[in-house]
Amino acid sequence: MTPLLETTTTRANPQIDPSLHTWGWEIVIYLFLGGIAAGILVLTAFLELTRPDKPRSRAMRWMPLVALALLSVGMLALWLDLAHRFWAWRFYATWKVTSPMSWGAWILVLLYPTGLLLWLGSLEDGERSWLRGKSPAAGKSLLEWLIRLSDRRRGTILKLGLVLGIGLGIYTGMLLGTMPSRLAWNSALMGPLFLASGISTGAALLLLQKLDRGEREILVRWDALAMTVELFLIALMLTGWATSGAAGRFAAHGFLGGPYTAVFWSLVVILGLLVPLAIDAIEARRHLAFVAIGPVLILCGGLALRWVLLAAGQASAFRLLP
């Protein structure tokens, strides 16, 4: 009897033990949408903190709310992946400082009120009047209190949005990076890489909206910076693996000649990073009109990064080492 047969006939198969079910599209979507939400919160908060006035375009004012909606869709996907869905509340009955999932669960809870206040504080008077009109009578006093709070503590809320956005972005990568048993996730750079990717995909989604010209120019620059940082982090991660022990070399091989080489380099690096950077460079050099294909490619590349890394990590384990 081969070890595999013995393992599966005794108990370890997904039919008997659902926890053996590997992470699929649900986690890819969760990490992707979580990254975009983190990027939007970081960028909208940072943009306002570094400029003297509130967001000028309607899209920038409403994007914190869109970020929360995207995050909710991502969390629904995460919830669908759980083996024991109705035990999810137990995350909030404990706090483990060494568990990235515990950090993530609490960051997600804190993000909702912060994002809501960030959005309310961005709204113009006309938009607030519209919101008051739509609010049920019972909730009017709560809405007024939240609007006053969002105005009075605007600086604190922006800084909190920035910190929580960075926390969420890093958490989506740390979730994978703290599992050394998965060789292709075992890198301290996974957190910063997912944060940089979250900022670039968040900027890409913002760039697909109608924006003020000044906002657009700043976002294009930050997007290019985030993509450049992402390229450096990918290079460092692969160099780190390739120059470490057998486990690292196994992880690096997956992307440097192994089964994930073609999809990683073509979809993540070329399609998602190099081509959008080249479009940015051509746009600046030739003063051409902005085209939506750059941000669309960045979003595709961000999704591919999570999909490829998630698959590569799950296909790597110490028992496969030569």
Added chain:
Amino acid sequence: MKEVTPMAAESRPPAERPLWNPYIAGVALGLVLLASFLIMGFGLGGSGAVSRLSIGAAHLVAPKTVEANAYFSQYIGPGKHVLDDWLVFEVLGVFLGGVLGAYSAGRLKLGIQKGPRITNSKRLLLALFGGLLMGIAARLARGCTSGQALTGGAVLSLGSWIFMMAVFTGGYLVAPLVRRQWR
């Protein structure tokens, strides 16, 4: 307050650069083919990627039918992915290269290339018919103008040279029938 759409952040029209000289473009394509042989160990192709994409899509909708088909089933199986092929990635690169080339020349825009009198729907229907005909023929000939004429021709394959002559002969014979659509 001025908001601008993503598609037209600048109001001025892009300065279109002239198209490449076709002879220089032909030499460049030959060098791309040489580079493809040297770097990847394969030549260029086009219809193979479309064929794999079609089989992948069909397998999603009707897996049993695809697996029972003698021709399609060679692409499907344990340890195989229908899209895991050099041609699929090459065609993706063709698209990305086309985007960069068109954008740098100020020519990136959505449109239908057609004669002055033909309607959009008729032009698209004719293109679809031509594409279907070409796709079926490429499978019968085991390659298209890229895989057979360009790649096979470059390695002096007799079949590929006969294919190339047949393509030109067929093109010259049929062109008078559809030429008026471009007038």
